[in-house]
Every structure is written in C-alpha cells, then in structure tokens.
Amino acid sequence: MDLRQRVNTALKQAMKDKATARLATLRLINAAIKDQDIARRGSDGEDGVTDTDILAILGKMTKQRQESVRAYEEAGRLDLADRERHEIAVIEEFLPRQLTDKETEAAIDAAIAEVEAKSIRDMGKIMARLKAKYTGQMDFGAVGPKIKDKLS
Incomplete structure (x- = not known):
C-alpha cells in the first residue's frame, strides 16, 4: 500500500x-x-x-x-x-524508521565511495545519492556538516 x-x-x-x-x-x-x-x-x-x-x-x-x-x-x-x-x-507514523548515528555514518561512507568523492565539490553528488536512498530516514541538515568533515 x-x-x-x-x-x-x-x-x-x-x-x-x-x-x-x-x-x-x-x-x-x-x-x-x-x-x-x-x-x-x-x-x-x-x-x-x-x-x-x-x-x-x-x-x-x-x-x-x-x-x-x-x-x-x-x-x-x-x-x-x-x-x-x-x-x-x-x-x-507514516515516516520510515530514522537511521541511527552509526547507520548514518555508514550510509555517508558508502555514498562517498560510490561517487568516488575526492573533494568538497562532490558534496552535491553525495547528497543526491543519499536523498535518493534515504529520504525520510535521516536529517539532511545534520548530514551536510558530516560530509564536509569527511571530505576535508
């Protein structure tokens, strides 16, 4: 349904x-x-x-x-x-279960590996990949700074 x-x-x-x-x-x-x-x-x-x-x-x-x-x-x-x-x-009630911090970190690492990100310029590609897979399951406002930390 x-x-x-x-x-x-x-x-x-x-x-x-x-x-x-x-x-x-x-x-x-x-x-x-x-x-x-x-x-x-x-x-x-x-x-x-x-x-x-x-x-x-x-x-x-x-x-x-x-x-x-x-x-x-x-x-x-x-x-x-x-x-x-x-x-x-x-x-x-209608949203999927939120990912834990560990699951979020793993998803970010996987997205970085998938798009073969090397610098902060690839952040848009990473965010697009995460939004396609995890919409409603993570707070993308909090994910952005985590991605920046990993890429810098």
Whole structure:
C-alpha cells in the first residue's frame, strides 16, 4: 500500500473513531499532498507526487512542528507545544524508521565511495545519492556538516 493510501485509510479510521485531533492532522497531511499534486499537474505532464515526494512533505511538516514546539516552550505555551508534539507523533507514523548515528555514518561512507568523492565539490553528488536512498530516514541538515568533515 502506498503512502497516499495509508494516509487516506488512517483518515477514514479517525473519522470512524471520532478522533478529532488525529483527524485534523491527517487532513493537514492530505491537504499538503494535494497541494503538491496541483503544483505538479501543470509542469512536465507528471501525474502527481510519488511516495518519495510524500516522504519529503512529511519530513518538512515534522521539522516545522519541531520548530514550533521549541518556540512555544520558550514562550511558556506548553499547551500549544503538547498539541504540536501530538501532530508530530501522527505524522511520524507514516515516516520510515530514522537511521541511527552509526547507520548514518555508514550510509555517508558508502555514498562517498560510490561517487568516488575526492573533494568538497562532490558534496552535491553525495547528497543526491543519499536523498535518493534515504529520504525520510535521516536529517539532511545534520548530514551536510558530516560530509564536509569527511571530505576535508
């Protein structure tokens, strides 16, 4: 079952269960996917978003909510921070398991070997390889500095 179907199935189940908070988050996910579908329709005759695109959307949504949690906690709004954490939990149900630090290091080393990277100029190739294989499984913001350390 692809991600879009999993989200729709969870959405229907949340409606049946009358789980309003979960339902609201699932509707946000669905809306984000449909927005990308609409944006893609006009260009290159593509049919819409793929599972990889959906993983990227979910990763972005998770990151936004984590930033909101930090902001709400700093402002003393713990009720809003808890709501954001609940949304993160719902979104993460659809994301693959995150790689551990050791697994991330191994993936970086493998990507460097595959593209035969010699300098920092090859960083784009390495990132492209990692994104193709590990979208949704690692934080690419944290991976960049690790790659730079290995190449310098």
